[in-house]
Amino acid sequence: MLLDRRTLLMGSALAVIFSGSARAIEIKGRLPWHSNAGSPPSPIQLGPWQFFTPEEAAAVEAIVDRLIPPDPKAPGGKDAGCAVFIDRQLAGPYGSSQGLYMRPPFMDGTAQQGNQSPLTPAERYRQSLAGLDRYCRASFLGKPFASIPDAEKDKVLGQLEKGPIKLDGPSATAFFEIILQNTREGFFADPIYGGNRDMAGWKMIGFPGARYDYRDWVGRHNERYPLPPISIAGRVMGAS
Amino acid sequence: MTKQLPPTDVVVIGLGWTGSIMAHQLSEAGLSVVALERGPWRDTATDYPTSYAQDELRYHIRQDLFLRPAQETLTFRNNARQTALPIRTWGSFMPPNGVGGGGVHWNAETWRFLPSDFQLKTHLTERYGQKFLPPEMTIQDWGISYAELEPYYDRFEYLCGTSGKAGNLNGEKQSEGNPFEGARARDYPTPPQQQPYGPTLFGQAARELGYSPFIQPSGNLSQSYTNPLGVTLGPCTYCGFCEWFGCGNYSKASPQTTILPALVRNPNVTLRTQCEVTKINMDASGQRATGVTYIDADGEEWVQPAEIVLLCAFQLFNVHLLLLSGIGQPYDPVQGTGVIGRNYSYQTLSGVKAFFDDKNFNPFVASGAIGVCIDDFNGDNFDHSELGFVGGGYLGAVQTNGRPILGTLTPKDTPKWGAAWKQAVTDNYLSSYQAAAHGSCYSYRDAYLDLDPTYTDRLGRKLMRMTFDFHDNELKMSAYLTDRLGDIMQKMGPRQIEKNPRTGPYDVSIYQTTHTCGGAIMGSDPKTSALNRYLQHWDVPNLFVTGASAFPQNAGYNPTGTVGALAFWAADAIINRYLKAPGALVPK
Numbered sequence: 001m002l003l004d005r006r007t008l009l010m011g012s013a014l015a016v017i018f019s020g021s022a023r024a025i026e027i028k029g030r031l032p033w034h035s036n037a038g039s040p041p042s043p044i045q046l047g048p049w050q051f052f053t054p055e056e057a058a059a060v061e062a063i064v065d066r067l068i069p070p071d072p073k074a075p076g077g078k079d080a081g082c083a084v085f086i087d088r089q090l091a092g093p094y095g096s097s098q099g100l101y102m103r104p105p106f107m108d109g110t111a112q113q114g115n116q117s118p119l120t121p122a123e124r125y126r127q128s129l130a131g132l133d134r135y136c137r138a139s140f141l142g143k144p145f146a147s148i149p150d151a152e153k154d155k156v157l158g159q160l161e162k163g164p165i166k167l168d169g170p171s172a173t174a175f176f177e178i179i180l181q182n183t184r185e186g187f188f189a190d191p192i193y194g195g196n197r198d199m200a201g202w203k204m205i206g207f208p209g210a211r212y213d214y215r216d217w218v219g220r221h222n223e224r225y226p227l228p229p230i231s232i233a234g235r236v237m238g239a240s
Numbered sequence: 241m242t243k244q245l246p247p248t249d250v251v252v253i254g255l256g257w258t259g260s261i262m263a264h265q266l267s268e269a270g271l272s273v274v275a276l277e278r279g280p281w282r283d284t285a286t287d288y289p290t291s292y293a294q295d296e297l298r299y300h301i302r303q304d305l306f307l308r309p310a311q312e313t314l315t316f317r318n319n320a321r322q323t324a325l326p327i328r329t330w331g332s333f334m335p336p337n338g339v340g341g342g343g344v345h346w347n348a349e350t351w352r353f354l355p356s357d358f359q360l361k362t363h364l365t366e367r368y369g370q371k372f373l374p375p376e377m378t379i380q381d382w383g384i385s386y387a388e389l390e391p392y393y394d395r396f397e398y399l400c401g402t403s404g405k406a407g408n409l410n411g412e413k414q415s416e417g418n419p420f421e422g423a424r425a426r427d428y429p430t431p432p433q434q435q436p437y438g439p440t441l442f443g444q445a446a447r448e449l450g451y452s453p454f455i456q457p458s459g460n461l462s463q464s465y466t467n468p469l470g471v472t473l474g475p476c477t478y479c480g481f482c483e484w485f486g487c488g489n490y491s492k493a494s495p496q497t498t499i500l501p502a503l504v505r506n507p508n509v510t511l512r513t514q515c516e517v518t519k520i521n522m523d524a525s526g527q528r529a530t531g532v533t534y535i536d537a538d539g540e541e542w543v544q545p546a547e548i549v550l551l552c553a554f555q556l557f558n559v560h561l562l563l564l565s566g567i568g569q570p571y572d573p574v575q576g577t578g579v580i581g582r583n584y585s586y587q588t589l590s591g592v593k594a595f596f597d598d599k600n601f602n603p604f605v606a607s608g609a610i611g612v613c614i615d616d617f618n619g620d621n622f623d624h625s626e627l628g629f630v631g632g633g634y635l636g637a638v639q640t641n642g643r644p645i646l647g648t649l650t651p652k653d654t655p656k657w658g659a660a661w662k663q664a665v666t667d668n669y670l671s672s673y674q675a676a677a678h679g680s681c682y683s684y685r686d687a688y689l690d691l692d693p694t695y696t697d698r699l700g701r702k703l704m705r706m707t708f709d710f711h712d713n714e715l716k717m718s719a720y721l722t723d724r725l726g727d728i729m730q731k732m733g734p735r736q737i738e739k740n741p742r743t744g745p746y747d748v749s750i751y752q753t754t755h756t757c758g759g760a761i762m763g764s765d766p767k768t769s770a771l772n773r774y775l776q777h778w779d780v781p782n783l784f785v786t787g788a789s790a791f792p793q794n795a796g797y798n799p800t801g802t803v804g805a806l807a808f809w810a811a812d813a814i815i816n817r818y819l820k821a822p823g824a825l826v827p828k
Contacts, residue, residue: 025281027511031504037286041298067657074662099308101328103695109325112318114749116325154658161656180657188644189297204662205669207604207644210294212489213477214605221437222600224670232292 043192043233044084050091051122052083055144056129060086062146064183066153074204075197077183085186085195086125086179095122119170121178128175131167132160191231202229242533242541248274248510251532251546253517253561256341257800258786258807259552260495260503261399264469265811266548267506269819274544275509276534278516279307279338283496288344288486290479296643300484303330305345307337311516314556315692316748318709320573326695326703331749333756334484335554339513342554342754342800343494347483347608347640348459350402350493351797352393352805354619355386355422360682360793363620364630373630374713378583378683380792383764383773386422389805392812394425396804397457400493401465401473404428404457418454420615433462433476433610438601438673442637443612445731451614456636457801458609459493469502480641482608492608512536518699520549520565520783529567529783535699548814551785552807558789559689559759560704568760568770568779571688573707579770579778580760581689584706585794587755588633588679588714590722590742593649594734596671603642603670611638617724618796619680629716633679633796635725642669649674652738675729677721679742680796681757684711689759710744718742755799757791762806764826772826774813775806781824784810 025032049057064077064086077083089095097120106118119127136145136156145153159165160176167175186195188202190210196202202209209229217225249271252259259275267273282288288299298304312335315324336342356363359381364373373379406427407417432455435443443453460476467473476491490497503509514537521530521543531545551558562568562580571582613636615621624630641647649672650664692705722741729737763769766778775790777783786807788799795802817825 025513027281027504027513028509029504029507031283031501032281033283033285038289039287040292041295068662069659071659071662074666094302097329099310101309101313101326103326105694107323107325110318110322110745112745112747112749113316113325114331114747115328157657183657185297185301185645188648189301190295193297201644204666205644205648207642207669210292211604212290212294212479214479214602215475215477217602217605218434218436218478218610221440223602224600225602225605232295 044088044194049087051087058146059129066157067183068187075200080187080200081195081197082183082186085193086182088194090122096120124170127169131169135167192233199229242543245542245544247545248272250548251544252550252552254553255339257343260499261807262550262811264499264503267509269815272508275511276515276517277339277513281513282338282340288488290488293488294481296645307335312697314704314706315695316706318745324705332752333754340495344486345484348492349609349798350457350459350801353795353802356620357795358382358386376685378685380763383762392805392808395808398429399467399498400459401429401461402457402459403430403433403462405432418615419452420621430462430465433458436605436639438639439612439637441732445728446614451616453612453614456609456611456613460607460609461491467498471498471501473497476607478605478607480604480606529780549783555756555787555789558785558787563691564701573686573688583683583758583761583792584687584689585683585757586681587753587794588681588718588742589752590677590718591674591740592725592729593674593738594729595736596734600670601673606639606641608640611636617721629713631680631682631717633677633721635677637675677725678796679718679721681714681794683793709746757788757794760785760789761792762790766828774825775810776825
């Protein structure tokens with residue numbers, strides 16, 4: 001297509017028209033580029049719990065440390081920051097099911113129809129942790145989950161996973177599934193979100209993290225990749 | 241208060257792959273084009289640069305680049321006896337959102353369908369007889385041949401810079417290419433991608449078993465490439481963040497990296513983002529579209545009049561908008577009449593996991609489309625007469641990623657948590673390998689799309705309802721393909737393998753693939769197809785509908801190559817046929 005210089009200049013001058021809204025953009029003449037525009041992730045702030053109460057946090061730290069227990073080679077879920085990760089996730093858009101379809105009517109469906117619960121993840125944690133606390137105090141002489149022996153913790157978790165424990169409140173199995181999923185996320189997500197502290201999860205398995213160029217390695221077959229992992233934020237995120 | 245905009249020659253609904261191709265082709269032909277996209281503008285430097293694109297949590301787990309179900313979703317049931325319920329969070333498939341559409345976050349596996357795929361009903365009936373097909377199967381010919389589409393596949397591949405090796409140049413078989421592919425006029429624009437260890441071993445094993453392995457055609461480029469529009473892509477760096485992610489490196493073919501920089505320069509093109517089309521408007525005759533109504537980000541309603549309406553949204557939403565606009569007769573599965581929503585199909589995926597003691601695959605050295613495949617069991621490349629099913633798929637070791645949250649493999653008897661899980665993840669992450677069978681999914685009378693009677697979207701419109709399950713034909717095929725894949729994996733020398741053929745019922749909550757197809761299909765009979773062979777609506781000649789919604793059934797390949805080729809084919813039909821004599825291009 002032949003364009004004379006005048007048309008090009010006019011096109012550029014009219015390039016981005018904001019029609020009364022910062023969001024509805026008309027694009028014409030050139031790509032809508034602005035210097036320093038971007039949407040990088042916000043690293044979590046260290047500090048007090050944002051969603052959990054101290055009692056809830058103690059229970060979650062105890063749970064994540066049994067789901068991924070510490071051993072001499074790699075930290076467990078607690079020291080890897082999984083509870084901090086979950087806390088910040090529940091305080092954010094994930095916790096409130098932001099962006100999901102949450103219109104009624106809510107009806108139970110088949111397993112193949114997916115999650116039909118009206119509960120947000122934040123509501124599910126709050127109610128299920130309360131139910132777990134009541135169950136443990138009733139079953140273990142008034143002790144909360146965090147204070148019972150590890151073997152008993154594992155037994156309780158196994159019975160949440162597969163039965164027969166029923167918590168009063170939401171489904172015990174659904175709670176187990178969500179906290180297991182969130183714990184794995186916390187163990188393996190980029191450290192900027194509060195878990196995977198010191199990239200412990202990545203070091204454990206040999207994942208190099210947010211590296212972006214393996215051209216030197218694609219042809220090196222059956223050789224262990226030699227470089228340590230890096231985070232989106234660099235090498236030492238979380239070591240504050 | 242609805243506001244009226246000045247008329248345009250062409251309005252494009254949806255600015256993904258096909259909308260970008262259409263807008264570019266028709267603006268180059270001199271038409272004024274307005275393209276409307278309901279999602280945001282997206283570009284590499286702002287939305288997924290290499291400084292933060294490699295974020296599994298944000299882009300994959302939390303689905304950052306995808307349509308939000310709160311904005312639009314659909315309801316689902318396995319069969320008409322059930323009550324459909326809304327898909328509240330995406331699972332089995334991931335509808336795109338924003339400029340570039342699915343082209344932003346695809347794996348870039350860039351295939352052509354087989355010549356026989358386009359004449360499927362005729363081909364299978366001639367070879368095996370009508371009675372060989374299940375009575376409820378509703379497969380059709382496409383109304384177009386591979387030979388007719390070949391030049392348009394070529395245009396899409398040269399737009400993208402696709403990396404690969406021809407297997408059939410003008411009828412001459414080429415060593416190292418796919419010997420089963422249809423004849424192509426010239427080789428791929430760039431050579432195949434370099435292969436890591438796993439695909440290399442898979443290829444050796446397949447060859448030892450007498451198959452014909454070849455490197456998968458890839459839209460993640462083996463080297464830099466400048467396309468015919470003057471847009472340059474860089475070489476892939478094998479970072480392993482392709483599907484679900486935007487490529488930060490300008491090395492994955494997408495509208496952003498191949499076409500949008502050229503498109504926006506055309507002075508007769510206007511793109512509007514955050515504008516959701518709610519209806520295609522019709523005149524009183526019901527045979528002419530007058531334009532579209534849309535709502536912008538402030539909730540204001542606009543009418544955009546146009547001479548030609550191009551429906552270029554994602555497959556599901558093309559069908560939804562036709563149903564909401566009352567264009568074409570909705571499909572009735574009881575009577576078997578009507579066309580809109582007819583022949584919904586999907587993809588039948590399965591896999592084999594293999595666990596090794598003595599190998600290190602570095603699974604993170606990956607790209608969405610590096611891999612070694614065989615096509616010996618795709619389509620009708622093998623004799624089905626003793627097998628009791630039709631269809632097939634490619635088998636391949638495609639090393640898409642080693643992302644740890646969802647990408648760690650453990651043997652199936654491993655607990656899901658605790659010390660044993662932790663040890664198993666540590667032991668197997670680098671030394672396990674998963675390969676896949678990418679099976680076809682044919683169409684059936686009881687698999688369809690219509691409007692839901694109960695659930696509505698945020699604008700009060702009825703959600704679309706999907707009724708779908710896998711049929712015995714596809715499940716038998718999947719078992720067979722998975723066994724053949726297992727044979728190859730066993731030959732690679734693992735400690736153990738686990739075969740996971742697809743089983744029913746279809747589960748909409750577990751990710752399989754975003755290859756949803758059909759519902760507004762092309763064909764040669766207006767009683768059984770919504771569109772003629774030029775993607776022109778049979779009842780409304782100034783309406784064209786692109787995308788996988790036109791597939792009468794799905795083949796054993798990723799669909800995007802065919803989607804792109806059909807867009808170029810339809811654009812040519814508009815420019816060279818429709819503009820010269822506006823009206824139906826095929827008599828009803």
